[in-house]
Amino acid sequence: MRIFDPHIHMTSRTTDDYARMAAAGVRAVVEPAFWLGQPRTGPQSFTDYFDSLIGWEPFRASQFGIRHHATIALNPKEANDRRCRPVLDLLPRYLAKDGVVAVGEIGYDSMTADEDEAFAAQLALAIEHDLPALVHTPHRDKARGTERSIAVVRESGIDPGRVVLDHLNELTVAPALEAGLWAGFSIYPDTKMSPDRMVKILSEYGLDRVLVNSAADWGRSDPLLTLRTGEEMLAAGFTEDDVDRVLWRNPVAFFSQSGRLDLSDAAETGATFAGNSILRGGS
Numbered sequence: 281m282r283i284f285d286p287h288i289h290m291t292s293r294t295t296d297d298y299a300r301m302a303a304a305g306v307r308a309v310v311e312p313a314f315w316l317g318q319p320r321t322g323p324q325s326f327t328d329y330f331d332s333l334i335g336w337e338p339f340r341a342s343q344f345g346i347r348h349h350a351t352i353a354l355n356p357k358e359a360n361d362r363r364c365r366p367v368l369d370l371l372p373r374y375l376a377k378d379g380v381v382a383v384g385e386i387g388y389d390s391m392t393a394d395e396d397e398a399f400a401a402q403l404a405l406a407i408e409h410d411l412p413a414l415v416h417t418p419h420r421d422k423a424r425g426t427e428r429s430i431a432v433v434r435e436s437g438i439d440p441g442r443v444v445l446d447h448l449n450e451l452t453v454a455p456a457l458e459a460g461l462w463a464g465f466s467i468y469p470d471t472k473m474s475p476d477r478m479v480k481i482l483s484e485y486g487l488d489r490v491l492v493n494s495a496a497d498w499g500r501s502d503p504l505l506t507l508r509t510g511e512e513m514l515a516a517g518f519t520e521d522d523v524d525r526v527l528w529r530n531p532v533a534f535f536s537q538s539g540r541l542d543l544s545d546a547a548e549t550g551a552t553f554a555g556n557s558i559l560r561g562g563s
């Protein structure tokens with residue numbers, strides 16, 4: 281099984297995770313910019329983080345034979361902090377970089393006026409930079425947050441086929457697909473969405489425009505839940521080709537729209553890695 285995890289926060293994971301992922305067949309990842317737990321107090325802190333997403337983290341992944349790309353944005357949560365707003369002015373510089381394959385995560389956390397403004401401004405940046413957009417749907421009040429996100433995407437004029445609405449569930453998948461957007465699902469160990477629920481959604485809605493990720497962030501999460509979902513698909517009667525479509529070809533198709541996805545060797549070489557001696561050095 282070859283796996284492309286289209287939404288995983290490797291910044292919050294260890295080298296053990298990278299090793300387990302490589303052994304499980306994960307060959308490519310996209311890491312969206314998000315919050316770092318501790319609130320940031322100004323734009324400088326974001327530039328160091330963004331630099332690490334396009335420099336250090338791809339290097340760390342490469343030690344395990346994993347291709348790493350990033351999406352860059354001011355996340356919805358911190359869009360509410362006035363001290364962080366100037367980050368919006370820094371984004372064009374990053375959206376021009378090779379390893380950046382979308383604008384994200386954007387969208388809503390608490391659905392405030394500040395979030396509205398940052399969301400719309402960043403969809404405009406996606407259009408301007410000819411990049412797809414990765415939209416986070418809020419964990420509270422998800423149905424309303426999803427409807428409102430779809431409305432904002434429509435108003436922006438971006439091609440809905442270039443937008444993924446992420447963290448969806450049984451209630452929000454239909455509106456996303458009907459609006460022509462991609463549907464993203466974050467699989468968690470014990471909340472929000474599980475491998476067996478995901479397989480039911482795939483049975484009901486089909487495999488078109490669906491992305492499955494493990495999110496793997498600061499909360500309790502598991503970077504191998506993409507693999508578990510593939511295994512559950514096979515157990516439920518889906519074919520190997522179906523699994524490859526959901527866990528590899530779909531994310532490749534979505535992020536290829538950036539014109540920057542570089543998977544040279546990633547599809548064939550798989551889970552060989554050179555060891556992590558370099559990473560043992562400087563910490």
Ligand SMILES: [Zn+2]
Pocket residue numbers: 287289312314385495497
């Ligand atoms: Zn995320």
